[in-house]
Amino acid sequence: MTQTAAPQETRNGGLALAVICVAQLMVILDATVVNVALPSIRDDLDFSLDNLTWVVTAYSLTFGGLLLFGGRTGDLFGRRRMFMIGIGLFGAASLVGGFATSEAMLIAARAAQGAGGAIAAPTALALLATTFTEPAARARAFGVFAAMGASGGALGLLLGGVLTDYASWRWALFINAPIGALVLFLTPRVLDESQGSGKKLDLPGAIAVTAGMSTLVYGLTKASTDGWDSTTTIVTLSIAAALLVAFILIEHFSTHPLMPFRIFADRNRTGAYLIMLFLAGAMFTTFYFLAQYQQNVHGWSPFRTGLGFLPMPATIMFMSIVVVRRLIPKVGIRPFLTVGPLLAVVAMISMSRLEPDSSYWQFLGSLLLLGLGMGCSFVPLTMTAVNGVAPHETGIASALLNTGQQVGGAIGLAAFGTVFAHGADDRFAELGARASTAVGQHEVFVAGQQDAFRAAIVVAVLALVSSLALIRVNKVAPPTPAATPALAAD
Structure with missing residues (x-):
């Protein structure tokens, strides 16, 4: 038997939401926070070019690889317990990484961070789903949580730029330790424990x-x-x-x-996973290419680059917290899961038209379009993923959504990185000797970027098609203990 959600709502809901969302932001943010700091890390620790990419890859490798396992452990052994274990591992690994004196030490710390994040992220969403069951409070909680997840990547670029320019790249890791300690202190005071399912791993x-x-x-x-x-x-x-x-x-x-296939029997939930997969591919591609576009083509500093991205997470937060979460109880989720991917398609088209001499206002317009699209999408996606799931399976259901985001980002970067390379090579050959000049190099980069974003248009269209073809639910309901016997046959 699992614990009912009603007693949990009598506790400090605002502080419980803050604890869950800060943990989610911390985990998502660290996927990009070191990106703008890589040149400084290379100089400080004498990284080779080949190994430098592992500062990012080590995190995504363990985070993506352990997500399903991490989500299931919360269902089996108690969500609050596993949430605290994940945050503890994440904070400790961040501290070790901040003190790193070698390539191996930093890469190992980043891998351990990813492992901690893989446990904390799905259990955080599962805690949210079972803690907030009253419709208005649930919509508000999911709005804030989705805003943290959707904007974390862009905020990571900003925070990484600020800390790298004004302190040290090490503080991009150090900062997680006190935040993690605070989360660990508050968690048992504001969140109740769930009983494990009693099944074997x-x-x-x-x-x-x-x-x-x-x-x-x-x-x-x-x-x-x-x-x-x-x-x-x-x-x-x-x-x-x-x-x-x-x-x-x-x-x-x-x-x-570990993963009951009945999770996929609901077409709406499967649709949510596919939409997240495709949108994540487009979103992470944006962070990767446009951060380099502003630094390599326009000569921006890491801090200014991060600051230039700030309107995007601000838009996502405004849409998620102020607009979408208030309208979902009235109009449902389907309109937002149509408009969101559609705006993402328009954003990719806009980004594919950026030139070496494009103004910041053109850049900003593209970011705002994507921010509006993601702001419309992430709250209903998060709610749909755990809609109607038995309480003892909210961990695996939420882990699959996180897996879609992580794998989608990895596939997007790999596929569009290849498209970028071919486009850049073709332009390099066209320019001949002029390709070695500063202006020529800018043209080469932008040509590759334009091809990558043209390919990203297709992925955004697939998100829209998935929504139109699969999403049928309009109202969502919290997981209820009454549903457990019927769904727990396995």
Whole structure:
């Protein structure tokens, strides 16, 4: 039996929401916070160019690989307990990373951060879903939570730029330690524990999916640097496919599956996962290319680059917290899951038209369009992912949404990175000797970027198609203990 949600609402709801959302922001933010600090990290620790990418990849590798495992542990062993373990690991790893004196030490710390995040992120959403069940409070809570998740990447660029320019890249990691300690202090005071499901952990399934997801993220990362036709990419992705097929077979025959396939029986939930997958590919591509566009083409500093992105998370927060969460109880989620992807399509079209001499206002217009689209999408996506799920399965349902975001971002960067490279090479050949000049280099970069965003238009269109084809639910309901017996047959 799982604990009912009613007693939890009598506790300090505002502080409980703050604790969950700060933890979510901290985990999402760290996926991009070191991006603008990479040149400083390279100089300080004498990183090689090949190993420098692992400062980012090590985090995404363990985060993406362990998400399903992390979400399921909350369902089995108690969400609050696993949430605190995840935050504790994340904070401790951040502290170690801040003190790093070598390549290996920093990369290992970033990997440990990702592992902590993989436990904390899905359990945070599961805690939110079972803590806030009253419709108005639930809409507000999901609005704030979705705003943190959607804007975390852009805020990471800003925070990384500020800390790198005015303090040190190390503070981009140090800052997580006191925040994590505060979250750990408040969590048992404002959040109730859920009882575990009493089932055994599907260890073979956990090993297969963790190895498969980690190998998949690694293969996609190598594809973006080595190309899709390289031996490393082909072998790695083949191994990932074999491991994930093995995982599906294990789950089919397991009496206590890590990922019950009935989670996908709801077309709306499956639609939410697909929409998140596609939108994440477009969004992370934006962070990656436009941050370089402003620094390499327009000569902006890391701080100014982060500041230039600020209107985007501000727009996402305004839409999520002020507009969408208030209108969802009145108009439902379907209108927002149509308008959101549609705005993302328009944003990708706008970004594909940026030129070397484009003004900041053109850049800003593209960001605002994407911010509006993401602000419309993330609240209903988050609510749909856990809609009608039994309380003892909210962890795995939310983990799948996080997995869609992480894998979507990895696929997007790999695929669009390859498109970028081909576009840049073609332009380089066209320019001839002029390609070695500063102006020529800017033209080469922008040509590759334009091709990448043209490809991203297709992905945004797929998000829109997924919404129109699969989303049918309009009103959402909280997970209820009454649903547990019918859904817990496995």
